[in-house]
Amino acid sequence: MQSDKGTIPLESAIFTFMFNISAFLAAATIYTRYKIVEKKNRTYCFSSPALNLVSFFLGLLGCIGMSIVASFQGLNVTVVHDAGALLAFVCGSIYTLLQSIIFYESCPQWNSLWMCHIRMIISAVCCAAVVLMIVCASLVSTTKLEWDPSEKDYVYHVVSAICEWTVAFSFIFYFLTFIQDFQNVTLKISIEIDGDIGKKN
Secondary structure, eight states: OTTSGGGSTTHHHHHHHHHHHHHHHHHHHHHHHHHHHHHHHHHHOOSOHHHHHHHHHHHHHHHHHHHHHHHSOTTTSHHHHHHHHHHHHHHHHHHHHHHHHHHHHTTTTTSOHHHHHHHHHHHHHHHHHHHHHHHHHHHOOOOOSOOOTTSTTHHHHHHHHHHHHHHHHHHHHHHHTTHHHHTTOOOOOOOOOOTTTTOOO
8 A cells, every 4th residue: 555654653744744744745736727727717707616525525534634634654553544545545436536526617718628528537447546545455354564465355455555556657657737727726815903903103
């Protein structure tokens, strides 16, 4: 599994640090995408605002799941770790699916059809891998670092690990398809102070 070596001291610290950074960057990307769709939707009304909002919250839940995976190592707190992984992978895959639907709805004003197809293919691979990963992981009777090919659950473990990496790279490739959309966007943070704060008598 991706996080197996993250249970060993030193590696566990690096794994936790990098995974939490990844979760933060993913959340920032998801928020940016949410605001872009919200802004464009005000002009063209191509998609339901509720679909964008649900997608946004599912994406954030997936990021929370990533942070849980990073904070609770698999061999030490298995139940919490697996719950976080399930949250990250399931919510993340649904997020890509909902975003793919939104991309189709915004075509051709904001997206080309071929790019919509690419995003849907990535999303479909991601969702299929999540289902297969859950099935195979549920058939594995034990959690450990070292496996012998002769063990009965070895095949399920390997297939589950392959699916896990497939999902992870699907997320990365899916986020990479956002680059073109983000190139023409500027985010600004506005701070307003109400009342008489800072005024001298």
